[in-house]
Amino acid sequence: MADAKAGAGNAIVGMGRGSYAMLLAFFLGPAVVIYTVFSIYPLFATIFNSLYLRQPDGAYLFNGLGNFQTLLTDTTWSVPFWNAFRNNCYFFFIHMLVQNPIGLALAAMLSLPRLRLRATYRTLIFMPTMLSVVIIGFSWQLILSPLWGISKMFLNALGLGFLFAPWLGQESTALITVSLISVWQFVGIPMILIYTALLAIPEELIDAATVDGLNQFQAFVWVKLPLIFPTIGLVSVLTFVNNFNAFDLIYAMKGALAGPNFSADIMGTLFYRTFFGNQLQLGDLSMGSTIATMMFLIILVGVMCYLFLIQRRMQRYSF
Amino acid sequence: MSEVKIEKLCKSYGPVEVLKDINLTVGDGSFVVLVGPSGCGKSTLLRSIAGLEPVNSGNMTIGGRQVNDLPPAQREIAMVFQSYALYPHMDVYNNMAFGLKFAKTPKAEIEARVNEAARILQLEPLLKRRPRELSGGQRQRVAIGRAIVRKPQVFLFDEPLSNLDAALRINTRVEIAKLHKMLKATIVYVTHDQVEAMTLADKIVVMNKGRVEQAGKPLELYYKPNNLFVAGFIGSPAMNFLPAQVKKGGILALSDGQELKAALPSSCKAGDTVTLGFRPEHMTLGGAGKFALTGIIDIIERLGESGFAHVRLPSGHTVVAEVRGDPRTGSGQSAKLTFDADYLHIFNAEGQRLD
Ligand SMILES: Nc1ncnc2c1ncn2[C@@H]1O[C@H](COP(=O)(O)OP(=O)(O)OP(=O)(O)O)[C@@H](O)[C@H]1O
Ligand SMILES: [Mg+2]
Numbered sequence: 001m002a003d004a005k006a007g008a009g010n011a012i013v014g015m016g017r018g019s020y021a022m023l024l025a026f027f028l029g030p031a032v033v034i035y036t037v038f039s040i041y042p043l044f045a046t047i048f049n050s051l052y053l054r055q056p057d058g059a060y061l062f063n064g065l066g067n068f069q070t071l072l073t074d075t076t077w078s079v080p081f082w083n084a085f086r087n088n089c090y091f092f093f094i095h096m097l098v099q100n101p102i103g104l105a106l107a108a109m110l111s112l113p114r115l116r117l118r119a120t121y122r123t124l125i126f127m128p129t130m131l132s133v134v135i136i137g138f139s140w141q142l143i144l145s146p147l148w149g150i151s152k153m154f155l156n157a158l159g160l161g162f163l164f165a166p167w168l169g170q171e172s173t174a175l176i177t178v179s180l181i182s183v184w185q186f187v188g189i190p191m192i193l194i195y196t197a198l199l200a201i202p203e204e205l206i207d208a209a210t211v212d213g214l215n216q217f218q219a220f221v222w223v224k225l226p227l228i229f230p231t232i233g234l235v236s237v238l239t240f241v242n243n244f245n246a247f248d249l250i251y252a253m254k255g256a257l258a259g260p261n262f263s264a265d266i267m268g269t270l271f272y273r274t275f276f277g278n279q280l281q282l283g284d285l286s287m288g289s290t291i292a293t294m295m296f297l298i299i300l301v302g303v304m305c306y307l308f309l310i311q312r313r314m315q316r317y318s319f
Numbered sequence: 320m321s322e323v324k325i326e327k328l329c330k331s332y333g334p335v336e337v338l339k340d341i342n343l344t345v346g347d348g349s350f351v352v353l354v355g356p357s358g359c360g361k362s363t364l365l366r367s368i369a370g371l372e373p374v375n376s377g378n379m380t381i382g383g384r385q386v387n388d389l390p391p392a393q394r395e396i397a398m399v400f401q402s403y404a405l406y407p408h409m410d411v412y413n414n415m416a417f418g419l420k421f422a423k424t425p426k427a428e429i430e431a432r433v434n435e436a437a438r439i440l441q442l443e444p445l446l447k448r449r450p451r452e453l454s455g456g457q458r459q460r461v462a463i464g465r466a467i468v469r470k471p472q473v474f475l476f477d478e479p480l481s482n483l484d485a486a487l488r489i490n491t492r493v494e495i496a497k498l499h500k501m502l503k504a505t506i507v508y509v510t511h512d513q514v515e516a517m518t519l520a521d522k523i524v525v526m527n528k529g530r531v532e533q534a535g536k537p538l539e540l541y542y543k544p545n546n547l548f549v550a551g552f553i554g555s556p557a558m559n560f561l562p563a564q565v566k567k568g569g570i571l572a573l574s575d576g577q578e579l580k581a582a583l584p585s586s587c588k589a590g591d592t593v594t595l596g597f598r599p600e601h602m603t604l605g606g607a608g609k610f611a612l613t614g615i616i617d618i619i620e621r622l623g624e625s626g627f628a629h630v631r632l633p634s635g636h637t638v639v640a641e642v643r644g645d646p647r648t649g650s651g652q653s654a655k656l657t658f659d660a661d662y663l664h665i666f667n668a669e670g671q672r673l674d
Binding site: 212213222223 | 417
């Protein structure tokens with residue numbers, strides 16, 4: 001065994017430069033090629049495109065950062081852009097304030113020692129995450145429909161009919177409704193991640209806390225919670241990245257116009273309309289790329305802030 | 320007074336009975352060690368005393384106070400866990416102070432107690448460190464410190480030394496013995512290690528399959544084991560057992576025809592089947608003891624100042640005898656084993672000691 005290993009080591013040491021390169025290419029090549037073709041190239045092509053402006057004759061002219069200036073200052077572009085940005089932030093905050101706390105609470109409940117039917121709950125809560133967004137969007141549209149939606153009948157049956165409103169159709173409620181549906185769909189992800197982290201905490205630590213006089217809830221807050229901060233940080237970053245890349249649920253429920261009056265418009269839908277065009281709006285490669293680059297930058301800045309400001313101060317614990 | 324009294328304690332997990340009718344008294348200031356094979360319920364008993372496991376029936380008092388329905392924190396106990404269970408996100412000081420803070424102890428008092436414990440355990444230079452910046456032995460001391468600051472009536476230790484290396488284990492064992500003297504603490508201590516049990520304990524409790532087999536002073540268990548289980552469990556290498564038949568006139572006949580003559584206890588009747596037990600260190604290779612057995616030496620394990628000869632008797636049983644020095648005899652040779660009748664243990668067919 002040891003001999004075989006040493007033999008393999010010698011084989012690499014004694015290898016010619018050429019054959020070593022071949023070996024590297026053999027093992028790393030496929031990953032590098034796929035990653036380059038589907039990730040690195042599109043990213044750079046997008047940034048490249050955002051620097052050019054389409055002339056009326058169809059030619060592309062280098063425009064420097066002009067497109068960005070247009071996007072941020074020319075009201076034709078900046079109003080929808082800032083609207084989408086604001087909505088997207090709102091979308092993100094709702095996830096942070098609703099999805100992650102609920103995910104945490106569910107994980108805490110799942111890890112209660114005396115819980116029965118644990119696996120059933122876990123699967124049920126995780127189920128929506130596995131369903132197609134189109135199905136989710138369509139189902140909820142039916143549920144919330146003012147004409148035949150079950151939610152209206154349900155509220156009526158409880159004598160709470162006056163509470164019903166066409167939530168998806170009102171400018172004031174469309175975004176929050178879509179956000180909450182997205183929360184409902186994805187709450188299983190923070191739950192599973194946090195649940196796994198909670199499982200890694202040894203029982204004896206909680207026993208020690210119990211002997212120290214803490215009840216289950218206090219032990220959770222003072223012992224378990226600090227130990228899973230790294231996971232909560234990770235969940236937050238995942239939420240941020242996913243939310244600023246979100247598109248499908250809103251497109252499935254509200255179409256590309258994310259109406260009424262763009263009230264549910266987020267970066268993804270804005271980009272889609274701009275790049276591919278929609279109804280009377282013509283597709284615009286340059287401005288579309290500019291928006292895509294802005295999305296990339298926003299996410300980059302967010303993730304960097306997390307990495308440098310938060311993660312560096314956090315410690316991972318091994319037990 | 321911090322006497323622990325356990326009466327008729329029973330505990331089961333579902334249909335599995337883990338503790339069966341445990342009766343145990345831990346005197347004020349005494350050091351009681353629980354030993355027994357893996358899975359016999361030592362940890363469960365300790366955790367029941369701590370209040371970490373609910374019990375099915377029975378009565379527990381600590382310092383005269385019934386504690387059955389009290390939560391762990393109000394039982395005035397402190398527990399040291401096998402994995403130390405230090406809070407990884409707190410420094411040493413806070414690990415020790417955490418419980419006191421929750422009990423709303425005044426700040427000055429907390430500081431005084433933690434500093435005192437740190438002084439006793441030589442943890443003063445480490446107070447600002449996190450557990451992961453400590454060695455195993457240091458973590459162990461912090462865990463003990465966390466127990467000391469609670470000023471409990473009873474300390475509970477669950478295999479506290481099993482994660483330490485051999486040298487450190489001996490050191491810490493001595494430390495714990497000193498600590499026990501200094502604090503005059505009442506201690507219940509679980510271990511797998513015979514030496515720990517023999518050296519630390521005022522009283523050893525041997526458990527097997529959820530029952531207490533015997534409780535008593537270490538040497539009492541060693542020289543007068545109540546039954547076969549205790550006899551085989553205490554002592555290393557284990558006691559030798561040989562089946563024998565009682566014959567008329569105080570003769571014990573082994574299955575291979577060898578005979579021993581002894582002053583038999585009155586409860587022994589001719590025709591009884593008994594088990595004889597004798598410890599390796601009470602047997603000599605050669606020599607002129609009153610009793611003698613002959614067999615062939617299989618192997619001699621030499622440890623330096625002494626060794627263990629494994630001798631196969633004609634009946635096929637193997638007996639282990641301690642040999643002093645460096646005997647000339649070697650494997651394959653026939654040997655005569657002699658031993659003193661005073662050290663012969665006789666057990667009846669049910670495995671109970673006959674006296
Ligand atoms: N949560 C549980 N559910 C069911 N059975 C359990 C549970 N905890 C322990 N047991 C059983 O109870 C018995 C006693 O366990 P315990 O941990 O007290 O043994 P122990 O004497 O401490 O063993 P060890 O020396 O290996 O630590 C074992 O047979 C174990 O399988
Ligand atoms: Mg145990």
